[in-house]
Amino acid sequence: MTTSLRKWDSDPVLTVEHLTMRFGGLVAVNDLSFSVGRGDITALIGPNGAGKTTVFNCITGFYKPTTGMMSMRPRDGSVHLLERLPDFIVARKAKVARTFQNIRLFSGMTLLENLLVAQHNPLMIASGMTILGVLGIGGYKAKEREAIERARYWLDKIGLSGRADxxxxxxxxxxxxxxxxxRAMCTGPDLLCLDEPAAGLNPRESAELNSLLLSIREQDGTSILLIEHDMSVVMGISDHVVVLEYGTKIADGTPTETRNDPRVIAAYLGVDDEEVEEIEHELDEVTGSEGGRA
Known part of the structure; x- marks a missing residue:
């Protein structure tokens, strides 16, 4: 991907500027700036404790950042400053949806019911806050059919339509x-934030996840920001990778650029700062020898 084609520079759906999050004397995120390109899959990676989930919690309104600005630009052309919005407005108006590290499904409800719960707000509005829904008048019936159709579309897309009930x-x-x-996609997001979606998956399930996320990007036009430790997922589907260490950005670029960045290698290997130059030198030697063979 050439610089001119980098959507995170030319057409960002989300722009994070100088984001800092402090918890007392602990700086969890330190002056972080990055963008998510419209239609891109962007991975936010880093060792455990790097501040990745804290960034997600700021973007989705669970935390209010200490300083910084986060601008979300949905497809309707509006601009929303996320740091000023409560979490439910971030989801409803700014069109940001998320999942969590731990699965938070309603286990006693059916698959179909779980996807209808995600569409609770538009159904409640169409029902006149239950009165029109009880009477079955107004636009509620049409909205209900639309919600069920959307839920069945997504059940089919994830290969679970036969288990709807x-x-x-x-x-x-x-x-x-x-x-x-x-369920997150049933809210109609422009930005889908996924917190370690491949955690605990076997290789076959990881491959299915990759196919699903690529389909969401290509067929549904939804931008994706994901936190992930599975590098086969990150390097296999990401357009853009942002790397954090101790709350500070140390790399930002294509998967190839970040994979070969000596600071990223050092962060994942846990080496001291003075060893970074040695790693960089070794990378240069490897690159030079590969170029000589070519």
């Missing part, structure tokens, strides 16, 4: 992960 808790782990992503 089964309890969500009866699904295997990988299927529950996919259902959680489908």
């Amino acid at each position: 089964d309890p969500a808790g009866d699904l295997p782990y990988g299927a529950q992960r996919r259902l959680e992503i489908a």
